[in-house]
Amino acid sequence: MNSLAGCCKKDFSTLKVKIYGKRLVYLDSAATSLKPESVIESITDFYRNHNANIHRGVYLLSQEATQLYEKTRSKLKKFFNTPEEGEIIYTSGTTGAVNLVASSWGRTNLGEGDVIVLSEMEHHSNLVPWQIVAREKGAELAYIPVTDSGELDLEEYKRIFKNHSVKIVAVNHISNVLGTLNPVEEIVRQAHMYGALVLIDGAQSAPHIPVDISRMDPDFYTVSGHKMLGPTGTGFLYGRRGILKSMPPYQSGGDMIEEVSLENATWNELPYKFEAGTQNIAGFVGLGAAVDYLSRMGMDRVRKHGEELSVKAREKLSSIKGMKFYGPEKGSPGGVLSFNIEGAHPHDIGTILDSEGIAVRTGHHCAQPLMKRLSVPATARASFYIYNDEQDIESLYSGIHKAVEVLKLGVK
Amino acid sequence: MELSELYREVILTHATHPHHYGEIENPDKKAHGSNPLCGDSFDIEIKMDGDKISEISFIGAGCSISKASASMMTEMARGKTVKEFYDLLDKMEKLVRGELAEKDAEELGDLAALAGVSAFPVRVKCAILPWKTLKNAVEDDD
Incomplete structure (x- = not known):
C-alpha cells in the first residue's frame, strides 16, 4: 500500500x-491538502506567461487566459461525470457554493412552513446558511439524527417526509469529523420521490473517492478545490441547468450581465450569471492541474x-x-x-x-x-x-x- | 519550545483537581465565556460583599491550560475588591504574553506557572478565557 x-x-x-x-x-x-509541484507550477506559469483578464479582451493573451480558465471546467465535468443537463459554477469553495444556493434558491423558493432537512453531522458551512434563510423566510429545519455508530438514521430521515413539506435536503457525502460515507444515492431517491431537491456537500468526498454525479443524481453538489490538491479560494457548485436558470443572481457586477442600462440589467447565460467580477483565474488553472494529478493517480x-x-x-x-x-x-x-x-x-x-x-x-x-x-x-x-x-x-x-x-x- | 515549561506540575494538578469547581447558591453575578475557535466553555458565578468578591465558582470544559488558569484564578480572586481584581487581570495578561517583569511575577504565586504559555502564542487565549469571563461576571448588571 x-x-x-x-x-x-x-x-x-x-x-x-x-x-x-x-x-x-x-x-x-x-482541512486543506498539500499542493503538488505541478499545481504550484501551473499557477506561476499562468502569472508569468498568460496573465490577462478573461471573457472580455479581444487580444490573444486574454483569449489564452479564457481558454485555460475554461479548460478546468471541462476537466471537472469529466472528472465528476456531470450529466448533460448540468452546469459547473466556480466558487471560492464549498462555503461559497452552499451560500449561493441557500441565498439565491432559498430566498426565492422557501416560504412559511417549508422544511429544510439537514443532518446532525453537518459542517457549519452547510448549516448556518440554511439557518439564516430559514429565519428570514419562516421555513423550518429538520435534522436526520446520527446513530451511536456514527451513521445517519435513514428510518428517521424517511419519516420526516411523512408529515412535513420538505423542499430541500442538504447533507454531506463524507463527514469531516466521523469520516462516515453517507448513502447519498438513497437520500437523493427518497427526496426526489417527494419532489424535494437535494444538495450534497462533497467537501470531503471529492478529494477521496470516485464521484459520479450523473449516477448520484443530486440537484446540487458542492466541492472545495483546496482539499483536492488545488489552490485555496477555489471550488465549485454543480447544479441542474433548469434550476440554476430559474435562480436569481447571487452577486452582481461585471461579467454576469447580458445588457445593462441605467435602470435595468439582464443576466448573462450560465454559468457566468453566477460568476460576477474578476474570478480567481490562476486558482482555477491550478485546480485543473490538480484534477490532472488525481486523474493520473x-x-x-x-x-x-x-x-x-x-x-x-x-x-x-x-x-x-x-x-x-x-x-x-x-x-x-x-x-x-x-x-x-x-x-x-x-x-x-x-x-x-x-x-x-x-x-x-x-x-x-x-x-x-x-x-x-x-x-x-x-x-x-x-x-x-x-x-x-x-x-x-x-x-x-x-x-x-x-x-x-x-x-x-x-x-x- | 519547551513543553515542560508549559505543562508544569502545578498546572497539571490544578487542571485535574480544580479548586472551587461547581456552582454556588444564589450567586449575585454570573457570566458565560467560550472560545468559538476551540469550543472551550466556562461558566463563572460570584457572590459580592460590597465591593469584594466574597465567593466564586466555575464549571466548564477546556484544555488543561484554561482549566488550571480558572482554578488558580478562583484562589486569587476570592476576597479581592473589584479594583484589586482588575490589577491582577492586568498582570495576568502581561504574564501570559511574556511582558511581566520577573519580580512582579513572583507576587502571583502558583499563577506564575502560567508564564510558560507565552512561548505558545496559540494557547494564550486558553489561559485568558476564564479571566475575561470573570471580568464579564463582575460587570454583570442583571
Whole structure:
C-alpha cells in the first residue's frame, strides 16, 4: 500500500519543511491538502506567461487566459461525470457554493412552513446558511439524527417526509469529523420521490473517492478545490441547468450581465450569471492541474489508500490506554480518524504532537451540533491523504505516547 | 519550545483537581465565556460583599491550560475588591504574553506557572478565557 505515498511524496515540497527541526507529519488534509509541484507550477506559469483578464479582451493573451480558465471546467465535468443537463459554477469553495444556493434558491423558493432537512453531522458551512434563510423566510429545519455508530438514521430521515413539506435536503457525502460515507444515492431517491431537491456537500468526498454525479443524481453538489490538491479560494457548485436558470443572481457586477442600462440589467447565460467580477483565474488553472494529478493517480487507488491508512491507524492507536474513537469501525473512505484520550483535552494533545512535528486538527471541527451529539467538547482528528504512509502512523503513535507522558495521564 | 515549561506540575494538578469547581447558591453575578475557535466553555458565578468578591465558582470544559488558569484564578480572586481584581487581570495578561517583569511575577504565586504559555502564542487565549469571563461576571448588571 505504500506504493502510492512512496511514489508521490516527492511531488509535495511542503513535506520537506522542518518543524522544530523535525520531519513534518501532515495529518490535517481534511482541512486543506498539500499542493503538488505541478499545481504550484501551473499557477506561476499562468502569472508569468498568460496573465490577462478573461471573457472580455479581444487580444490573444486574454483569449489564452479564457481558454485555460475554461479548460478546468471541462476537466471537472469529466472528472465528476456531470450529466448533460448540468452546469459547473466556480466558487471560492464549498462555503461559497452552499451560500449561493441557500441565498439565491432559498430566498426565492422557501416560504412559511417549508422544511429544510439537514443532518446532525453537518459542517457549519452547510448549516448556518440554511439557518439564516430559514429565519428570514419562516421555513423550518429538520435534522436526520446520527446513530451511536456514527451513521445517519435513514428510518428517521424517511419519516420526516411523512408529515412535513420538505423542499430541500442538504447533507454531506463524507463527514469531516466521523469520516462516515453517507448513502447519498438513497437520500437523493427518497427526496426526489417527494419532489424535494437535494444538495450534497462533497467537501470531503471529492478529494477521496470516485464521484459520479450523473449516477448520484443530486440537484446540487458542492466541492472545495483546496482539499483536492488545488489552490485555496477555489471550488465549485454543480447544479441542474433548469434550476440554476430559474435562480436569481447571487452577486452582481461585471461579467454576469447580458445588457445593462441605467435602470435595468439582464443576466448573462450560465454559468457566468453566477460568476460576477474578476474570478480567481490562476486558482482555477491550478485546480485543473490538480484534477490532472488525481486523474493520473486514479480515484479508486486514492480511496483505497486513505481507507487503509484510517483502518491501520485505528488498529495501532487502539492499544493506547483511554483511547476512544468517533466514527464507523470499518474505517473511513475519507481517510479521517477522530479520537480522544480519557483525561486529556485534545488541545493539549495537539500542542504536544506539534512539538514532534505532527500536524493534527483539534477542536470542534466546525461541527458543534455533532460534538453535542457525541457528548464531547472537542476531538483530535488525524486525516490521511495520498502522501501519507505507515511511517506517519508510527509517528502519530509515538507522539501520543509522549502526550500521555507529558500530561501524566497514568499517574492520577 | 519547551513543553515542560508549559505543562508544569502545578498546572497539571490544578487542571485535574480544580479548586472551587461547581456552582454556588444564589450567586449575585454570573457570566458565560467560550472560545468559538476551540469550543472551550466556562461558566463563572460570584457572590459580592460590597465591593469584594466574597465567593466564586466555575464549571466548564477546556484544555488543561484554561482549566488550571480558572482554578488558580478562583484562589486569587476570592476576597479581592473589584479594583484589586482588575490589577491582577492586568498582570495576568502581561504574564501570559511574556511582558511581566520577573519580580512582579513572583507576587502571583502558583499563577506564575502560567508564564510558560507565552512561548505558545496559540494557547494564550486558553489561559485568558476564564479571566475575561470573570471580568464579564463582575460587570454583570442583571
